[in-house]
Amino acid sequence: MIAGNSRPRRTACTTLALVLPLAALAACGGSGGSDASAEGGSGKGTISVWAHQGQKSEDAVLQAAVKSFNSSQSKIKVELKLLPGNDYTKTVTATEASKLPDVLEFDGPTMANFVYNKKLAPIDDYVSVKTMGNATDASKAQGEIGGKHYGLGMYDSGLGIYGNKKLLDAAGVKYPTSVADAWTAAEFTAALKALKAKDSDGKTLDISEQYGLAGEWGTYGFAPIVWSAGGSLLKDGKAEGALDTPAAVSALKTFQSWKTYVDPNTDGNAFAKDRVALSWVGHWNYPTYSKALGDDLVVLPLPDFGNGPKTGQGSWAWGIGADTKNAKAAGTFIDYLLNDTNVTAMTKANGAPPATTTALAASELYKQGGPLQLFADQLAKPCGDSQIDKSCVAVTRPVTAGYPTITAKFGEALNSIYGGADPKDALAKAARAIDQDFSDNAGYKIP
Structure with a gap:
């Protein structure tokens, strides 16, 4: 969801929760320890x-x-x-492990850094088999390091393109109805051109530029272009040869070419007020748009850049403090949080896709035939953060303690490319x- 002033509400769109300074994590001196x-x-x-304190409804x-x-x-x-x-991640980062609680919430991409700094313990021995089995594969992929799970979420997230059927039809634009028939990048560009011809100012696309492309929105929202082109933010611990491949460079050059069609959306109403026909954003805008x-x-x-359409995923999760003396009780509480009643209540409050299979199947929004079934279909085909091929759709942001550096450098590159910089040079510099x-950090290895 987006607040009335069009600024992102953190918890309803966890992807945007990372607008908070993830870079603060990068300053942590990791011990490289585990468990x-x-x-x-x-x-x-x-x-x-x-x-973390979020929307009143979620709280x-x-x-x-x-x-x-x-x-x-x-x-x-x-005791809650x-x-x-806005200060939650910084607070956890600055707090000694011995002073952290028995149970804590954390945003997905921060998990590996907290594990690296010995602030989270594996939960596998403390949550029930039923809870683990009911978690969606996408949720488990986000919470796993080295075969151990350090967190599970109540809800997930996803990206898509919202379209205005009236404007699309008026421009004679045929549009996809499922992941299976996604536009190619060329078809998407052609759609923008066709829509421009029927648009008074030629601006036909919203990419939520007002969120800031250099921040976490840049990574969450547009790393899918790199993944869909067959590239990756990190592969086998290296960015060079993954982030800066010729296909990734070409894909971001295409992204750069779309700027002429983009409404800057400074008021957050470009799509809702019919100024544009297409909006590239996440599940959280559905209530406003609907x-x-x-x-x-x-x-x-x-759109599909050759390796199949991709989406970001991942959200807030629950874990166990590494220094707790009562992990059994902590696990019992997490079991309770992740039951159908609580997951359904939370996802009704924030509009996010449930991260448990039973609640997802019963969701009015995300169930088969529901208006947001597309997001559920995408999450049903998780890639994790490494096996990113044509068979999967939902990609977890790199599960590494070095993620703050990855997202900062990719965001910088994306923003400069959007501003006119050469994609090859920008991606090579970031890599x-x-x-x-x-x-410098021994690969951020977690034993």
């Missing part, structure tokens, strides 16, 4: 829980879940602390900077 000193404990007693759902959990049994008492959303367009709203996949940082 700190979490102890199972008795499974009873009081446990502390940290979460209310979480507070209600805690109250319900505490009243449902007498063995465990949860909501921390300011209200504005009604039956004229169509939901389309991102060199990423690899230098990884070399």
